[in-house]
Each structure stands twice: as structure tokens, then as C-alpha cells.
Amino acid sequence: MPERGLRLSCRRLKDWVEERYDVEAIRKLATHKLVPVHQYEIWYYTGGIAMFLFILQFITGMVLSFYYIPHFEWAHKSIIEIVTKLNMGWFFRSIHHWGAQLAITVLFIHLFSTLLLKSYRKPREVTWVTGFMLLGISIFFGLSGYLLLWDERAFAAVRVATGGAGNLPFIGGFIKAFLRGGIDVTGDTLTRFYAFHVAILPIVSLLIIGVHVLLVQVHGMSVPLSLEKKPQKTIPFFPNLFYKDLIVWLVVLGIMVTLATFLPPEIGKRADPLAPAPENIKPEWYFLFLFQTLKLFPGEILGLNGETIAIILITCGILFFFLIPFFDRKSSRGEPSPVFTWIGIMYTLYFAVMTVIGFIT
Amino acid sequence: MKRFISTLGFIISSAATALAEEKIEVFPSVSYDQYTIYQNLAIFWIAIIGLIVIIRMKLREIERIQKMGIDKAEKDIPLLD
Numbered sequence: 001m002p003e004r005g006l007r008l009s010c011r012r013l014k015d016w017v018e019e020r021y022d023v024e025a026i027r028k029l030a031t032h033k034l035v036p037v038h039q040y041e042i043w044y045y046t047g048g049i050a051m052f053l054f055i056l057q058f059i060t061g062m063v064l065s066f067y068y069i070p071h072f073e074w075a076h077k078s079i080i081e082i083v084t085k086l087n088m089g090w091f092f093r094s095i096h097h098w099g100a101q102l103a104i105t106v107l108f109i110h111l112f113s114t115l116l117l118k119s120y121r122k123p124r125e126v127t128w129v130t131g132f133m134l135l136g137i138s139i140f141f142g143l144s145g146y147l148l149l150w151d152e153r154a155f156a157a158v159r160v161a162t163g164g165a166g167n168l169p170f171i172g173g174f175i176k177a178f179l180r181g182g183i184d185v186t187g188d189t190l191t192r193f194y195a196f197h198v199a200i201l202p203i204v205s206l207l208i209i210g211v212h213v214l215l216v217q218v219h220g221m222s223v224p225l226s227l228e229k230k231p232q233k234t235i236p237f238f239p240n241l242f243y244k245d246l247i248v249w250l251v252v253l254g255i256m257v258t259l260a261t262f263l264p265p266e267i268g269k270r271a272d273p274l275a276p277a278p279e280n281i282k283p284e285w286y287f288l289f290l291f292q293t294l295k296l297f298p299g300e301i302l303g304l305n306g307e308t309i310a311i312i313l314i315t316c317g318i319l320f321f322f323l324i325p326f327f328d329r330k331s332s333r334g335e336p337s338p339v340f341t342w343i344g345i346m347y348t349l350y351f352a353v354m355t356v357i358g359f360i361t
Numbered sequence: 362m363k364r365f366i367s368t369l370g371f372i373i374s375s376a377a378t379a380l381a382e383e384k385i386e387v388f389p390s391v392s393y394d395q396y397t398i399y400q401n402l403a404i405f406w407i408a409i410i411g412l413i414v415i416i417r418m419k420l421r422e423i424e425r426i427q428k429m430g431i432d433k434a435e436k437d438i439p440l441l442d
Binding site: 243 | 409
């Protein structure tokens with residue numbers, strides 16, 4: 001009898017929703033959306049994994065924010081308390097840490113696969129732009145979250161990163177002062193980074209994710225140039241690809257939990273603005289390619305500051321990378337563009353090699 | 362000599378204490394807790410593998426039905442209410 005009542009209530013709720021909203025249209029959209037099947041389809045999963053990790057980051061971040069104190073005198077202590085005193089606190093912090101590492105790794109894989117498969121070509125230029133912006137935001141998420149730890153390594157890393165941004169001509173000084181909230185990295189920087197990390201960046205990223213996902217729905221999945229003219233086999237997004245996505249997400253979740261259990265992130269000594277920077281400090285892995293590039297330049301080039309020249313060149317390189325869909329006209333016309341394939345390979349190799357060198361040296 | 366040894370002992374013990382203070386435990390140190398965590402991790406993986414097997418079976422069934430072409434609803438089919 002109660003089962004019948006429950007079924008009736010569910011039926012009423014369903015009718016209530018369907019009378020007000022066009023649920024059938026959403027169902028049709030999900031079942032009618034087709035996804036191409038080919039040898040490169042594995043790269044389609046990276047976008048879904050990134051979104052799954054973003055959701056996990058939001059959840060674990062919310063849990064951590066209940067206990068974190070964004071004040072330079074209490075920040076470090078509050079994290080120690082989260083890790084040592086709270087039930088499962090160490091686990092949530094570790095999951096948040098590894099979630100961030102995996103999300104940025106997956107985003108880089110997603111970016112380079114999009115670049116090499118030329119999925120950025122017409123009409124998906126704006127999708128590329130929003131994706132690139134999301135990667136930039138994720139890196140800033142990482143940097144701002146790193147400082148929240150308020151230990152000596154995070155402090156030194158943020159001092160170097162914001163100092164590097166300050167070397168940009170004209171706007172560098174403004175960016176540096178804006179990020180630091182003053183001349184040097186202080187408690188004001190911590191408050192500012194906290195605001196970025198928990199309020200500004202989540203809102204901006206949610207908006208851009210919305211646009212990115214919407215554009216993917218509008219244009220559909222991109223097919224590589226070499227396969228575009230061949231007859232395509234397709235499968236429905238729902239349920240076929242959705243179930244495959246679920247399997248991949250479960251595996252990613254398992255890997256993340258395993259990493260969080262076996263390799264929980266360390267907590268260093270509390271940051272002391274007056275103490276010298278600790279020896280052999282390295283930035284987070286996704287900044288290593290920049291760090292290694294800066295090392296290649298001498299202190300002075302033709303009487304100019306070497307670091308400034310390096311920062312300008314890196315900025316130009318990143319800007320070119322960002323605007324690649326607008327330069328690669330051939331692939332937009334559906335013609336092969338080997339020059340841009342080689343440019344893509346060079347960018348991918350440079351990033352990978354410099355990151356590895358930075359890691360092992 | 363005795364004084365030297367006691368001074369050295371003091372330095373080593375204070376350095377060890379300092380190092381012990383610096384290292385913050387980021388994982389439960391009690392072996393019982395560690396055992397529980399590893400056990401839960403193993404159960405978690407078993408659950409994940411189980412779920413993957415179920416989803417895979419469901420997917421195969423869907424693909425089989427799609428191949429047979431009986432997944433599409435017929436038009437103007439009379440409904441029993």
C-alpha cells in the first residue's frame with residue numbers, strides 16, 4: 001500500500017514538472033545527439049573528465065572552506081587543524097590537492113589533443129577560446145589555492161610568480177600590485193587570493209564552462225580532418241557515450257582516492273615574510289616549463305633586463321598559441337595544414353620536455 | 362670528554378626534537394586507523410570495479426537492442442492507461 005502511494009506521488013510530481021517545463025525536448029536532445037566513432041574518439045573523454053574533476057573540486061573545496069581561516073595568522077594553523085584534528089579532514093584536503101593536479105593534467109591533455117587534431121578549426125574557434133580561458137583560470141585556481149596553505153614554499157612560489165608577472169612592460173607593475181594587494185606578498189595577498197579562489201574564479205569558471213559546453217552542443221563533436229570526408233559511424237550520446245563516460249569517471253575517482261591515500265600533500269613551515277626563501281624551491285609542475293624557459297635567458301641581453309625579454313617572448317608565444325584558430329586558415333577550409341601540425345607538435349614537445357627537465361633537475 | 366659527549370647528545374636530541382616538530386603528520390599515524398583506511402580503499406576499489414562491470418553489462422545489452430533495431434518506439438502505437 002505505501003508503495004502504491006509513493007508511485008502515485010512520483011507520477012504526480014512528474015506530471016507537475018511536465019506541465020510546466022518541456023522535459024520531452026531535453027530528453028529528445030539527449031537521445032538524438034550523436035557522437036562520431038573513430039580511432040581518435042578516446043580524446044573526447046578528456047573534456048568530460050575535466051568537468052567531473054571540476055565538480056569534485058567544488059564539493060571538496062566547499063567542505064574545506066567550512067574550517068579554513070583566511071587570515072595570515074590563522075591560515076596555516078587552520079590547515080593543520082583540518083588535517084590533524086578533523087575527522088577525514090586529511091582525506092578531503094588530499095582529495096582537493098590531487099583533484100587539482102589531475103584536473104590541470106587533464107586540461108593540458110585536452111588542450112594538446114584539440115591542438116593536434118585541429119578541433120579548433122572553423123566553426124569552433126570560440127570553443128577553443130573559452131577552453132583556453134578555462135585552462136588559464138584553472139592555473140590561477142592552482143596558484144591561489146597554493147598560497148592559502150601559507151607555508152614558506154607557497155609564500156616563496158607566489159612571490160616569484162607575482163614578481164615574474166611584474167616584469168611585463170607597461171602593465172606588469174599594475175598586475176603585480178593588483179595580485180599582491182601591495183608592494184610585497186603579505187596577509188593582504190592571502191585575503192585577495194582567498195577571494196579569487198572561493199568567489200571570483202568559481203563564478204567566472206562556471207560562466208565560461210556554461211558557454212563552452214553550450215558551444216560543444218551547438219557544433220557537435222569535431223571529427224579530425226583526415227576522417228571528415230569518410231563515411232562516419234555514430235552512436236547516441238545517451239545512453240551509449242554517457243555510460244562510457246561514467247566508467248571513465250569511476251576509474252578517475254579511484255585513481256584520485258588512491259593517490260590521496262598514499263601521497264597526502266605535505267605541510268611546510270609557516271610562512272615568514274622576513275625569512276629568506278628556502279633552498280631549491282620549485283614552482284608547481286604546471287609552471288615548470290616557464291621556470292625552465294626563464295633559466296635559459298641570461299641576466300642581461302643588449303643592455304636590457306633578460307627576464308623582461310624572456311617574459312615578453314613567453315607572452316608572445318602564449319598569445320600565438322591562443323590565436324592559432326585564427327591563423328590556421330587552411331584547416332578552416334578543410335585542407336591539410338602541415339605547418340600548424342608541426343607548430344602543434346613543437347608546442348607539445350616543448351611543454352613536455354621543459355616540464356620533465358624542470359622536474360628532474 | 363664527558364662534557365663534549367653530553368653537549369653533542371644535547372645538540373642531537375634538540376635537533377631531532379626540532380625536526381620532529383617541523384614534520385606535520387598529514388596521514389593518521391595510529392596503525393589501527395591506517396589499517397581501516399587501507400581496508401576501506403580496497404572495498405572502494407571493489408565497489409568501483411563492480412559498478413563498472415554492471416554499467417558494461419547494461420551498455421552491452423543496450424548495444425544489442427540497438428543492433429536489433431527494436432529500441433525505437435513505434436509511431437501511433439495505442440497506449441494502455
